[in-house]
Amino acid sequence: MTDIPLTGDFANGGVSFWYRQIGLPERRPALPGPRSYDVAIVGGGYTGLWTAYYLKKAEPGLRIAILEKEFAGFGASGRNGGWLSAEFAGSRKRHAKARGRQAMIDLQHAMFSSVDEVIEVTRQEGIDADIHKGGLIHVATNPAQRRRLRAELEDLRAWGYGEEDMRLLDRDEQRERVQVAGTLEAAYSPHCARIQPAKLAVGLAEAAARLGVDIFENTTVTAIRPRRDNAQAAAITTRGAVSADYVIRATEGFTASLAGQHRQWLPMNSSMIVTEPLPAEVWKHIGWQGNELLGDEAHAYIYAQRTADDRIAIGGRGVPYRYGSRTDVRGATQPQTVALLWRMLVKLFPAAADARIQHSWCGVLGVPRDWCSTVHLDHATGLGWAGGYVGSGVTTTNLAGRTLRDLVLRHDTELTALPWVGRQVRQWEPEPLRWTGVQLIYALFRAADRRENDHGTTTSPYARLANLISGR
Structure with a gap:
């Protein structure tokens, strides 16, 4: 943590940056x-x-x-x-x-x-949530990720995605949209918008x-x-x-x-950091003028956005699960998680290496046993x-x-006929099996990412084992 440029009492401040920005209601x-x-x-x-x-x-x-x-x-x-x-x-x-x-x-x-x-309701209700529908870019930064990205895109074709819904970017368009260091392949979908949550x-x-x-x-x-x-x-x-x-x-x-x-439902933890506003000189190197959302193809993946006030907000898994299904302490983030996310930020965007981290926070999301x-x-x-x-x-x-x-209202509609309606899912295992299993899953995912970054050209067996244990 000592080498990470932090600023103000916003660093590791618990409550999300989004509320720091507008004030708690x-x-x-x-x-x-x-x-x-x-x-x-x-x-x-x-x-x-x-x-x-x-x-x-x-x-x-x-x-x-x-x-x-x-x-x-x-x-x-x-x-x-x-x-x-x-x-x-x-x-x-x-x-x-x-x-x-x-x-x-x-x-x-x-x-x-x-x-x-969602965009239409915000317009009708006068909700200014910094919405910008710039789409979503997924980047692959090693050969294994590139192969996985292409396979996933091919699979999506069979599930309702046309060329207009997601496509591979050629090299020139990828560089024109956003400069992510080490990108070997990138895919773009228009069906995504940035919001201020x-x-x-x-x-x-x-x-x-x-x-x-x-x-x-x-x-x-x-x-x-x-x-x-x-x-x-x-x-x-x-x-x-x-x-x-x-x-x-x-x-x-x-x-x-x-x-x-x-x-x-298992309370899975996810964490975020946000930089100070970046100067125009840094954005010249990064691009990102379209305000697309950004994700990668790693197993322990990241998600990021360029905020409306020109910051980079980036998130990922820190401590994925707390024993006994406990949740975070009002959003406080561990120093090692901040360090991990900062390293990912610098790896993807070297031009932002000197940017100060202005805030960090975390929260939990719900995970059913079959995901x-x-x-x-x-x-x-x-x-x-x-x-x-x-x-x-x-x-x-x-x-x-x-x-x-x-x-x-007992209305039979197209929505009530969708296949996620009425699904019954078995419960998670009792402790300590639940905690042990989740720790093992994410240890395997991190090991798979290291292996793929070093010399892997195909998805690591560690990741396949993690998916098998998780029940995805």
Whole structure:
């Protein structure tokens, strides 16, 4: 850490840079006591906010409450990398088993349109979230990554991606778009936009509140109870029970904190750093004038964006998992993780080597045992949920919110027929198997990356073993 250029008390400051930039929102009142609603939503992140927003737009008379332990947008919704991307988590073959190959292709196209749907809602609601639809670039920086990138692109063709949806860049176009050191191959997709995550979360919460959604913050939900006998479903909080016809769980990486949900979704940790604003001279070397989002083909991959105020924000896995499904301490990041991300930044962008790191933070995302996102509503019990986005949640939450709207209102639509609806996934193993397994998986991924960077021309056996253990 001593060689890393840090500046100010923003370095390793915990709360995401996105909130440092705009200021933490003023907290809304807590739940005043037991209440009854038509729909109660546990979790005030993107999933909960989109679900409430679309339900209220469709049926203004619905009484809807969001119950949030901290403040709306506190979790991954206010800490993510700002990728409004059409990439979808999980195995396409696994999703296709549920309802057929065409259903998975339909799901992919629904993700394409969801990117534009988010952009359109922000326009309608006057939400300025620094959105710029510049697309997404994936770079390969060694022969193994290049072979993997080409294979993945070929596979995507069979799952609804046309040449207009993703294509390889020729050498000249790749260099013209962004100069990433060591790039051997790059692919481009237009289906991605940069966002400022906290601005989107705050704006979406305000839009839902304007529609009449009750958002209760500083309200901890400890358990969710299904409908039984003549009693409604309920969210049990430290401030009283909230009963409702439907209770929707939208807690993503914090799901393990609910009674009976400890092994449901694994809270995977991801971390980010952001530089100071870079001068024009540095950008002359890097390019990146199109503000594309940027990722690589490493197994322990990175994700990055050029921010609206000319910084580089870059993220990746640090400490991937904490024993017992614990989460981070309000976003505080370990020094070794900051060092790792800084080394990746300098490796990819040597021109930014002298830039000071102005902030670091982390957060958790939800990972199901099969690494596939899911959305579900059980009319018998009154319980529903969506999540397990495995880091692809900025766009997928919007699709989830619209799908949950249709499920709650009992509308059979194209969205409710998509193959991620109603999927049941087995739980994660108990400790210490869970912790041991995740540590082994990421140790193997890091070893695979080292091997491929040194002399590998094909995907390392270490990575294949890691994927086998993980169940991807």
